[in-house]
Amino acid sequence: MPQNYQHILTLAFAVQEINENPHILPNLTLGFHIYDSHLNPKLTYRAALQHISPRNRFVPNYRCHIQDNVQAVLEDINSDDSQIVQDLFSIYKIPQLLYGPAPVMMDNTQPPAFYSMVPNETQQYLGILQILLHFNWKWIGFFTMVGVNLEWFVQRMFPAFSQHGICFAFMYSQSDMVGNDYMKGYLKSFSELYEKMMRSTANVIIFKGQARSFMKVRGLILKAQIEYMMPKGKVWIVTVHMDLKTYHERISGDIQIFHGMISVSLHSNEPRGFQEFFKSRKPSSAEGDAFLKDFWSYTFHCALPNSVLGNVHQANCTGDEALKDLPAIEMSITGHSYSIYNAVYAVAYALQAMHSSKVQTDKQGERQKLLNHQPWQLHHFLRCVSFNNSAGDQISFDHNGELIAGLDIINWVTFPNQSFVRVKVGKIHAQAPSQQALQLDEESMEWHPRFNQVRPVSLCSENCNPGYRMTKREGEPFCCYNCSQCPEGTISDHQDMPDCFQCSAGHFPHKDQNYCIPKMISFLSYEEPLGAGFLCVALTLSLITVLVLGIFMKHHSTPIVKANNSKLTYTLLSALLLCFLCALLFIGKPGKIMCLLRQTAFGIIFSIAVSSVLAKTITVIVAFMATKPGSRMRKWVGKRLSVSIVLSCSLIQVGICIIWLVKSPPFPDVDMHSMTEEVVLECNDASPTMFYCVLGYMGLLASVSFLVAFIARKLPDSFNEAKFITFSMLIFCTVWLSFVPAYLSIKGKYMVAVEIFSILASSAGLLGFIFFPKCYIIVLRPELNHREQLIRKNQ
Structure with missing residues (x-):
């Protein structure tokens, strides 16, 4: 893979910078060896043993030259082989810096024996989780080529995804392959699995594996598309170690299916001078670079002098070809290369700190020398290392030996010629709160052509809208x-x-x-039509009552006024006037005084009015009976009877009201629940029992008055008001009997309106039926208002 040559150049560039810097490790020169594992466990283990052998000799556990003093190892090893290599180096306490995938630890109780230049798996998946939440992708798939990763994911990360409302349409793990194992059965098994993934309604697939796993998946997808089904676009999300890389043309495959792929990548910044160093590489000026000739021949499809021809038809290389003209070669430093760069500098600064702390003076004190340190001594200084690199990033490790760094979000844009561009569209900050860690430029992102450049939707069900x-x-x-x-x-x-x-x-x-x-604040106010209407009616009836009272007072000496007990008439008219006016207590914003007076004033005033009617009725009966010869009722005729009836009946109601006010007085209240759209300001009666006692007593007086008036309705007309009182009390009782169910069934300000209507209607009934016939005679038929007329009519 030609892109991996950048890793080698980055290592050489970092070492060259350090060796040329007089402030880092003066009088000391760094060197390096590069070993290729060849994806073979045996060769990988042999390469590890070579680190503890003399140069050019395979004799493990021996060291013959100071130049072969291995101080640290930078690793990017296949996870299948990593454990045996790490165990070997752990025996010798040689610091290991991983710029590739760290082995998945099912048990986190033991600290790792290496330093990771890569954010751990948990941090990567939490970064992916933030991306899913940003795009509202709640229905996803998970696919891996390595079974242990799926087990780890289910145990450690699945709960975190579920807690954020994300669930999985599928979780598949395809067993890995050895070499180029494309047997028909294996291909068929993968094709069936691939078809399930493509047919799934989940448009987002998280792929976890290593770089070589991704290569094989690409090859398998290519064959599956050709032999079994047409491709279907998905949004692929991959972790740090997945890259689109160009390799052998025969297995390269169409990378268009990965157009718009998203990866959480290692954070990278361009070190000063790196691109110039990269571009300056030429076969003629790269002495000692054993990789350059193969890289040059492979990438430019030509043959350099003294190299084995890969194809007899290849032309000779001129050596002046330009790397910038190759679409598959990235000139900007990648995340993995940047990790190598930082790892080399971390070792260099740790070595400098270690050597500075171990400088000793000999017995003469004339000169200083560096002790021959052992690699295990470097661990302490690596844990404490902290510096700013040439790109301006701070490099340090946490207590677990992991680099404190964020992640870049890469959007992969592919082209038909198998080239691609990685576009940095965001970042996940390492130490920011989870809600603020993600920084994403969505407008710069490319999606698979299937989505027509519209943000993909990946939901099992459509979103439930508010409501x-x-x-x-x-x-x-x-x-x-x-x-x-x-x-x-x-x-x-x-x-x-x-x-x-x-x-x-x-x-x-x-x-x-x-x-x-x-809710709107609601109460029966004077500003609204209903309140204003009641106000006008109450004032009008009050004026009429005053007018009637004035008529009766003006004609107080006339027979019709005298015959009806003028004092009792004045009392009734005054009570009716107050009845009309007390209706105004129910209009307006409820206050403390208003609430105390509303029902009590209403009850007492109406009791006076009804008891006056009762007194008038009883007076009529007594007066008629007293006219009979030898009747004993003559002694009851007079003012004392009527006064006694009014006072006794009214005082009972006054007593009920006093008990109410003392025990549980009404108070202003707010009703939040009775009306759906309104907050009702009301007077809380505090004791419904006392309210119904007041109402019940008033009903008892009205019933007795009605009964007495009904009995006296056939008395001679000249002395008789009983008919008019009967009609008036019939109206009164009808109104208040209708009031009770209406009052109980209506809420809010309309309860008040019903009570005001009952007050006005019942009072108007008393006023109209009792006094209007008399006013008619007094004002319009004065000739009938004579004693002779009344006596003649009686005879």
Whole structure:
């Protein structure tokens, strides 16, 4: 893979910079050996043993030259081979810096024996989780070529994904292959698996594996597309160690299926001078670079002098070919190369710190010398190393020996000629809060052509809009649900709410049940038509009552006024006037005094009015009976009877009201719940029992008055008011009997309106039926208002 040559150049560039810098390791020269594992466990282990052998001799555990003093090892080893290599170097306490994938630790109780230049698996997947949440991808697939990674993912990361509402359409693990094992059975097995992934409704697939696993997947996908099915676009998300790389043309395959792929990549910054160093590489000026000739021949498809021809038809290389003209070669430093660069500098600064702490003076004190340190002594200084590299990034390790660094988000853009460009579209900051860690430029992202450059959707179910709730589908993952309308009186104000909720006090649901509206403050006010209408009616009836009272007072000496007990008449008219005016206590914003007076004043005044009517009725009966010869009722005729009836009946109501005010007085209150869209300001009666006692006593007086008037209705007309009182009390009783069910069934300010209407209607009934006939005679038929006329009519 030609791209890997950048790793080698980065190593050489970092070592050259350090050796040329007089401030880092003066009088000391760094060297390096490069070993290729060849993806073969045996060769990998032999290469590890070579580190502890003399130069050019395979004699493990011996060291013959100071130049072969291995101080640290930089590793990027296949996970299948990594454990045996790490165990070997751990025996000798040789520091190991991993710029490749760290082995997955199922047990985190033991600290790792290496330093990782790469954020750990957990950090990578949490970064992927933030990307999924940003794009609202809740229905995804997971695919890996290495079984242990799937086991680790299920144990460690699956709960975190589930807690954030993400579930998996599938989780597949394909067993790995050895070499070029493309047997028909294996290909068929993978093709069936690939078809399931492509047919899945999940448009996002997380792929976990190593670089070589990704190569094999590309080859398998190519064959599966050719032999079994047409390709279908998906959004692939890969971890740090997955790269699109150009390798042998025969197995390269079409990379268009990975167009728009997203990877969480190692953070990288361009070190000063690196691109110039890279571009300056020429076969003529790269003495000692054993890799350059092969790299040059392979990438430019030509043959250099003294090299074995790969193809007899290849032309000779001129040596002046330009690397910048190769689309498959990235001139900017990649994340893996940047990790190598930082690893070399970390070792150099640790060595400098170690040597500075171990400088000793000999017995004469004339000169200093460096002790021959052992590699295990370097661990302490590596853990504490902290520096800023030439790109401006701070490099240090945490307590687990992991580099403190963020992740870059890369969007891969592919082209038909098998070339590609990695576009950095964001970053995940290492130590920022999880809600602020993700920084993403979505407008710069490319998507697979299948999505028509529109952000892909990956959901098992469509989002439930506000006003709806999710209802689970039986037997399916929690991401799969139906949307149901919220029950009446509840809302949901976000997408995908698991349940609906009621609005807070003082608010009510919008008709679409997607947000709450503040309730209007409601009370019967003078400004609204209903309140203004009641005010006009009450004042009008009050004026009429005053006019009637004035008429009676003006004609107080006339027979019709005298015959009806003028004092009792004045009392009744005054009570009716107060009845009309007390209706005004029910209009306006309730206050403390108003609430205390409303029902008590109403009860007492009406009791006076009804007891006056009762007294008038009884007076008529007594007066008629007293006219009979030898009747004993003559002694009851007079003012004392009427005064006694009015006072005794009224004082009982006064007593009830006093008990009410002392025991549990009414008070201003706010009713949040009776009306859906209104907050009602009201007077709380505090004791409904006392209110119904007041109302019941008034009803008892009215019933007795009606009964007595009904009995006396056939007395002679000249002395008789009983007929008029009967009609008036019939109206009165009818109004208040209708009031009770209406009052109990209506809420809010309309309860007050019903009571005001009952007060005005019943009072108007008394005023009209009792006094209007008399006013008619007094004002319009004065000739009938004579004693002779009354006596003649009686005879």
